[in-house]
């Protein structure tokens with residue numbers, strides 16, 4: 001294989017991994033703020049949990065938050081182990 005092509009592929013790979021890690025960090029920081037009730041977009045204390053889907057016992061849950069001031073909406077997958085018996089708590 002062409003060493004230049006190989007180097008190029010390596011750079012692309014490292015670049016995409018870096019972007020992905022950065023994206024995950026950003027998302028984690030966003031979720032940390034949202035859990036305290038703050039909107040990452042307008043910074044108001046106006047975030048509400050609008051939807052919660054559990055992927056079964058021990059599976060990842062999909063939480064959807066939305067802001068009732070600026071209309072920000074985002075979904076987060078969490079790996080918290082929700083209790084299996086109480087899925088009507090949202």
Ligand SMILES: [Zn+2]
Pocket residue numbers: 039040041042043044046067068069070071072
């Ligand atoms: Zn907002």
